[in-house]
Amino acid sequence: MKLASIVLAAGRGTRMKSSLPKVLHQVCGRPMIHYAINAAKMSGAEKTVLVVGHGAEEVQNYLGERVIYALQQEQLGTGHAVQSALPAISEDYDTILVTYGDMPLLTEDTLQKLLQTQAKNSGPLSMVTMISEDPKGFGRIMRGMDGSVVAIVEEVECTPEQLSIQELNVGAYCFDAKWLWQALKRLPLSPKGEYYLTDVIGIAVQDGLRVDALTVTDNQEALGINTRVHLAEAESVMRQRILENLMLEGVTVIDPASTYVESSVRIGMDTILQPNTFLRGDTVIGENCVIGPNTIITDCQVGNRCVILAAVMDKAIVEDGVDMGPFARLRKGAHLGPGVHMGNFGEVKDSYLGAGTKMGHFSYIGNATIGKDVNIGAGTITCNYDGEKKHPTIIGDRVFIGSDTMLVAPLTIEEDAKTGAGAVVTHDVAAGEVVVGVPAKPIRKSKASE
Ligand code: UD1
Ligand code: CA
Numbered sequence: 297m298k299l300a301s302i303v304l305a306a307g308r309g310t311r312m313k314s315s316l317p318k319v320l321h322q323v324c325g326r327p328m329i330h331y332a333i334n335a336a337k338m339s340g341a342e343k344t345v346l347v348v349g350h351g352a353e354e355v356q357n358y359l360g361e362r363v364i365y366a367l368q369q370e371q372l373g374t375g376h377a378v379q380s381a382l383p384a385i386s387e388d389y390d391t392i393l394v395t396y397g398d399m400p401l402l403t404e405d406t407l408q409k410l411l412q413t414q415a416k417n418s419g420p421l422s423m424v425t426m427i428s429e430d431p432k433g434f435g436r437i438m439r440g441m442d443g444s445v446v447a448i449v450e451e452v453e454c455t456p457e458q459l460s461i462q463e464l465n466v467g468a469y470c471f472d473a474k475w476l477w478q479a480l481k482r483l484p485l486s487p488k489g490e491y492y493l494t495d496v497i498g499i500a501v502q503d504g505l506r507v508d509a510l511t512v513t514d515n516q517e518a519l520g521i522n523t524r525v526h527l528a529e530a531e532s533v534m535r536q537r538i539l540e541n542l543m544l545e546g547v548t549v550i551d552p553a554s555t556y557v558e559s560s561v562r563i564g565m566d567t568i569l570q571p572n573t574f575l576r577g578d579t580v581i582g583e584n585c586v587i588g589p590n591t592i593i594t595d596c597q598v599g600n601r602c603v604i605l606a607a608v609m610d611k612a613i614v615e616d617g618v619d620m621g622p623f624a625r626l627r628k629g630a631h632l633g634p635g636v637h638m639g640n641f642g643e644v645k646d647s648y649l650g651a652g653t654k655m656g657h658f659s660y661i662g663n664a665t666i667g668k669d670v671n672i673g674a675g676t677i678t679c680n681y682d683g684e685k686k687h688p689t690i691i692g693d694r695v696f697i698g699s700d701t702m703l704v705a706p707l708t709i710e711e712d713a714k715t716g717a718g719a720v721v722t723h724d725v726a727a728g729e730v731v732v733g734v735p736a737k738p739i740r741k742s743k744a745s746e
Contacts, residue, residue, distance in 0.1 A: 299411070300389040300473075301341035302381045303332050305397030306349025306368040311522045317351025319397040320358060321527055324534045325558030325576055327358055328521060331400035331534075338404035339411065341393060345381045373490030375483045382477060392471045394493065398521045399467060400530055406517055410470050410510050419444075419506030420475035421496065424466040426511060426518045433522065434464035435494050437509065445507040448494035453487065463511070465494060466518040475505075534559065542569075555588075564600065582616070596626070599634070612644075615651075633668070646686075647678075650693065662686070664703075667693035667711065675700040692727065 309318025319329035329346075336344050348355050349368040356365060368380040378394055385392070391414070393407060406424060414422035423445065425437050431451075436458050438447040448465045449458050479499045483491045500507050512518060516533045519526060538559055539552045546565035549555050554571040557563070563581045570588030575581065579593050582600035587593070590606040598604070598614045605621035612626035615634040620626075624638050629646035632638065636649045639656035647661045650668035655661065657674035663686050664678050676697050678689045689703050692711030697703070702720040709715070709725040716732030716739075725731050730740040 297391050297411075297415075298389050299339075299341045299391045299393060300343040300345065300385045301336035301339070301393040301395070302345050302347060302366075302378055302385075303329075303336055303363070303395050303397050304347045304374055304377045305329055305332075305355060306347045306352075306371055306377050306380075307398075308350040308371060309398070309522075312524060312527075314524075317354055318521065320351070320354060321521070321524075323400045323521075323527070323530050324538060325560060328400040328527075328530070329355065329359065329397045331559075332395055332397045332402070333359065333363055335402055335404045335407055336393060336395060339393060339407035343385065343389065345384045346397070347377045347381050349377075373486065374493035375480060375491035375495060378476070378493055379480045379491075382480075385473075387473075390473050392473045392476055394469045394471065396467045396520060399517075399519065400521070401517050401519050401533055402466070402468060403517060406510070406512055407468065410468060413508050413510045414470040414472075417506060417508040419508065420472040420479075420500055422470045422508040422510065423448075423497075424468040424512060424518075425463050425509045426466050426515045427462050428464055428515055428518075429462060431459075431462060431464050433520070434466075434518075436461040437463040437465060439463070440501075445497055445509050446501050448497050450486070450488075450492060450494060464518070466512060467520060469493070471496075475500075591621075661689075663705065664689040664691065666691045667695065669693060670695045670697070672697050673699035673701060673717070677702050679704045698732075 305319045312318050320327040333344060344363045345366050346363040347366050347368050349371050352367060364384050366381040366384045368377045410422060410424055435448040435450050436454055437445055440446040479496045482499055483495050486492050497507050519530055521527050521530055538557050539549050539555060542563055543549055547563045548568040551571040555569050556574045558576045560577060561575045561579045564583030566583055567581055567585040572590045573588035574592040577595040579596050581598045584600055585602045587604050591604055593609045595611045596609045599616035601616055602614055602618045607621045607624040609626040611628040612630040614632045617635040618632045620638045623640045625643040627645035630644040631648045633649055633651040635652045637654045641658045642655050643660045645662045647664040649666045652668055653666055653670040655672040659672055659676040662678050662680040670691055679702055680686050687705035689705045690708040694712050695709050696714040698715045698717040698719060700718045701715045704722045707721060710727035712728045713725045714730040715721055719732050719736040720734040721731060721736040729738050731738050
């Protein structure tokens with residue numbers, strides 16, 4: 297078998313009431329199309345063709361080279377959309393999987409079962425169905441005497457009797473390629489003026505060929521996102537799935553209802569997530585950490601054994617054994633070395649703090665490189681900005697910065713130096729020197745000059 301997959305995403309998504317293409321609306325931090333593409337690829341497709349139309353450029357910008365694109369110029373229906381993918385798929389592909397881009401919850405598992413169903417089917421296609429008492433919006437499945445599928449009737453075209461059918465079209469199909477390409481040419485124009493992919497079932501039946509169906513047990517998989525109400529439903533299901541996976545991998549989640557972890561985040565064993573924690577983007581958290589409560593971490597790397605309480609962190613690196621918060625803020629380029637302690641109301645941006653350095657209270661550190669075991673007194677500020685440019689501050693190992701010191705950059709303070717409380721340091725300080733006052737002057741010479 298040589299398998300290609302077609303994912304449909306050309307529709308306008310009118311019911312979203314949005315200027316953003318429907319498939320770019322996010323579910324747990326990633327555009328919903330990400331999940332559909334992923335499931336298609338994981339199911340074993342050697343080639344994935346995404347049919348784009350409305351908002352094509354934006355969708356292509358997001359996905360880049362992850363898929364091959366086929367443009368559906370006019371959105372003339374799902375059958376027409378599949379037809380637009382034909383030129384992108386060479387004849388050696390004998391099996392075609394078709395899914396819709398607005399179904400982020402459909403799993404690769406189900407797609408694999410669908411492939412197995414079709415492998416056993418004597419006919420040219422198999423599809424996925426579900427049983428639901430709330431059939432609204434779905435195509436209804438008609439079965440024949442022998443149990444095979446004989447038609448899908450779109451909701452708008454259902455008779456009152458057909459409307460009460462509880463078996464529904466999920467929107468995932470597996471086809472024999474040769475048969476599909478010729479059947480698409482025979483699709484009738486629907487009363488709505490579209491070519492429905494679902495009408496290929498009728499064509500198979502006319503040809504006397506069997507259509508098989510795989511019925512899902514978890515109806516959540518079938519959620520197609522047509523409105524923002526569906527979007528919120530998908531978010532909630534996906535969030536639960538992500539948290540359950542984490543829990544099964546050894547992460548403690550104290551309160552799943554108030555914990556938000558995006559699908560891209562990785563977390564090590566025995567880490568505990570406290571309530572009201574948000575972990576987003578390319579975030580990796582190590583083992584044995586305690587994160588939260590009340591913490592937002594985006595695109596950060598956090599080592600093992602870190603304790604992070606009520607912090608907001610973006611694009612930062614935190615090494616093993618760091619203890620942060622409450623009310624700590626790491627901005628882009630902050631890097632805390634092993635065992636750093638950062639207490640309440642501190643902010644670090646574009647700076648490195650060496651191993652064991654302590655910054656307990658009310659400080660701002662920006663554009664600084666700080667050595668090991670430095671004590672940064674309460675209220676210390678790197679005055680890194682002169683109104684036009686940012687300037688660096690360099691602080692050596694074991695320096696003691698007294699409370700409320702203003703470090704006017706560019707500035708270098710060499711190792712073992714000290715500043716007095718309230719000092720405004722405007723000139724470099726030599727190793728071992730003690731400076732005090734405004735502007736700060738030495739009261740003890742450096743070791744070198746003694
Ligand atoms: C479709 C099915 C319905 C099924 C339901 C499951 C058809 C005709 N109907 O209805 O039986 O129960 O999904 O959610 O297939 N698209 C294109 N080009 C087009 C039209 C649509 O690429 O010209 C894409 C859309 O972007 C979307 C997908 O196809 O990703 C499905 O289209 P949508 O309009 O959402 O179909 P439904 O009305 O949900
Ligand atoms: Ca849909």
